[in-house]
Amino acid sequence: MTLKNLTKVAAFVSAACLSTAAIVPTAIAAGGSAPAVDQNFKVEASTTLFKNVNVFNGTDNKLYKGLNVLVEGTTITKISDDDITVNGDARIIDGQGKTLMPGLIDGHAHIMINNNFGNVESDMDLTDMSYRASIVAERFLMDGFTTVRDMGGPAFGLMRNINSGHIIGPKIFPSGTFISQTSGHGDFRDRGDAGFSPTSAHDASNFEHFGIGAVADGQAEVLKATRTNLRNGATQIKIMAGGGGSSKYDPIDTVQFSKEETCAIVETTKDWNTYVGAHVFNDRAMNRLMDCGVKSFEHGFFMNEETMKRISKEGVYVVPQMWGLSPDLAKNPLMPKDKLPLIKVLREKYGNYGKQLLANNVKVVFASDYVGTFADAERARRYEIWWRGEAFGDNFEVLKQMTSTAGELMALSGPRNPYAASGKLGVVEVGAAADLILVDGNPLKDLSVIGGNDKWFDADPEYKKIDTLHIVMKDGVIYRDELK
Numbered sequence: 153m154t155l156k157n158l159t160k161v162a163a164f165v166s167a168a169c170l171s172t173a174a175i176v177p178t179a180i181a182a183g184g185s186a187p188a189v190d191q192n193f194k195v196e197a198s199t200t201l202f203k204n205v206n207v208f209n210g211t212d213n214k215l216y217k218g219l220n221v222l223v224e225g226t227t228i229t230k231i232s233d234d235d236i237t238v239n240g241d242a243r244i245i246d247g248q249g250k251t252l253m254p255g256l257i258d259g260h261a262h263i264m265i266n267n268n269f270g271n272v273e274s275d276m277d278l279t280d281m282s283y284r285a286s287i288v289a290e291r292f293l294m295d296g297f298t299t300v301r302d303m304g305g306p307a308f309g310l311m312r313n314i315n316s317g318h319i320i321g322p323k324i325f326p327s328g329t330f331i332s333q334t335s336g337h338g339d340f341r342d343r344g345d346a347g348f349s350p351t352s353a354h355d356a357s358n359f360e361h362f363g364i365g366a367v368a369d370g371q372a373e374v375l376k377a378t379r380t381n382l383r384n385g386a387t388q389i390k391i392m393a394g395g396g397g398s399s400k401y402d403p404i405d406t407v408q409f410s411k412e413e414t415c416a417i418v419e420t421t422k423d424w425n426t427y428v429g430a431h432v433f434n435d436r437a438m439n440r441l442m443d444c445g446v447k448s449f450e451h452g453f454f455m456n457e458e459t460m461k462r463i464s465k466e467g468v469y470v471v472p473q474m475w476g477l478s479p480d481l482a483k484n485p486l487m488p489k490d491k492l493p494l495i496k497v498l499r500e501k502y503g504n505y506g507k508q509l510l511a512n513n514v515k516v517v518f519a520s521d522y523v524g525t526f527a528d529a530e531r532a533r534r535y536e537i538w539w540r541g542e543a544f545g546d547n548f549e550v551l552k553q554m555t556s557t558a559g560e561l562m563a564l565s566g567p568r569n570p571y572a573a574s575g576k577l578g579v580v581e582v583g584a585a586a587d588l589i590l591v592d593g594n595p596l597k598d599l600s601v602i603g604g605n606d607k608w609f610d611a612d613p614e615y616k617k618i619d620t621l622h623i624v625m626k627d628g629v630i631y632r633d634e635l636k
């Protein structure tokens with residue numbers, strides 16, 4: 153490591169982070185215990201000892217008081233209530249009785265779709281989206297999210313540049329294009345663009361041009377779309393298996409992709425030793441997906457009890473953005489006026505969704521899944537943390553959804569997980585990845601200490617740091633250090 157290299161990294165980082173205060177990995181800014189940086193600007197972790205911390209380990213409904221936690225390289229190597237001795241060049245952090253817990257995991261986000269759909273379609277190109285994505289990624293990490301599963305969008309370059317240390321951001325599990333049938337939830341072409349017959353000329357949408365979505369029909373096309381994503385480095389495959397709220401030509405009650413198409417995608421993904429996640433709302437689609445072996449259901453709001461029981465029995469993960477069933481949804485400026493009466497109906501029918509999932513022992517994972525301007529998405533993410541506390545009625549459950557259960561879902565990517573060498577995600581235990589946050593307060597009692605906020609569209613759109621979040625560490629490197 154040379155000083156020249158460090159200066160280069162610091163300059164690069166400040167140049168890349170124009171929107172917020174320049175954030176330089178603390179270890180670099182502080183000097184002394186600075187990590188090594190190689191020619192590709194990769195920041196290498198060193199040894200860090202957290203002394204006197206209370207630990208939420210991601211799996212137990214309690215804080216373990218007064219522990220010491222040792223991080224060597226990218227991994228947690230020792231946890232003890234006895235003193236841990238380290239050699240002179242280790243960094244020692246006095247946790248002052250604050251809470252050390254796993255870095256947060258967002259199981260469903262779209263970092264590359266960082267503007268409203270209309271603007272993506274008419275006013276942006278891939279460079280606009282990429283620059284904005286670097287800001288979104290950095291703010292995810294600064295909010296304590298050390299891992300994001302990206303469920304649609306060309307996040308491969310973002311992932312590579314974060315992994316190489318050129319950009320600051322979380323670990324990314326990219327899906328690449330979400331795969332949709334013609335007139336499916338990922339068909340964002342304008343009214344005239346699809347033509348009137350399969351052989352008439354048609355235009356692709358920007359969603360297709362940029363690699364956000366792929367429209368594919370029939371086994372040959374869906375397999376090609378799947379394999380293209382796998383070739384590009386997808387850690388899992390995302391398909392659209394039914395109607396949705398934000399697209400124009402697929403009513404919410406529809407089932408999308410035939411059984412043959414769905415099973416073909418799943419088989420070819422299994423051959424790559426990973427799994428398929430599906431956007432889905434209705435029972436018929438969910439049962440078809442389970443027949444084929446899909447492992448992760450995105451949203452899933454309108455399932456009946458029988459489907460829920462099958463989901464529980466088969467161990468499928470459900471990844472819902474609960475704000476979709478919140479009373480504040482009506483305040484969403486993107487919500488079409490004619491759909492407002494629907495909110496009340498859905499809340500009456502499905503208002504208990506969260507608690508029913510728990511009563512049926514379904515494995516649930518946190519999702520922010522707000523697609524729009526990134527300021528709106530960030531406000532939605534903090535609102536989602538708070539609202540989940542209400543919707544599930546149990547902070548411990550919400551924290552598991554953001555840590556250990558989410559970590560299990562990430563592990564389904566098997567050999568396609570680019571971060572496997574650091575260790576397990578979402579837990580504080582020996583051998584786990586050193587993705588850690590240090591917060592002031594007890595998140596089991598109060599989700600606001602990790603950023604939960606009951607304001608949503610009425611919150612200030614300006615990005616503000618979470619005051620109670622003092623340290624963010626990813627793979628043993630500290631990216632945020634505000635411990636006084």
Ligand SMILES: [Zn+2]
Pocket residue numbers: 260261262303304521
């Ligand atoms: Zn989504």
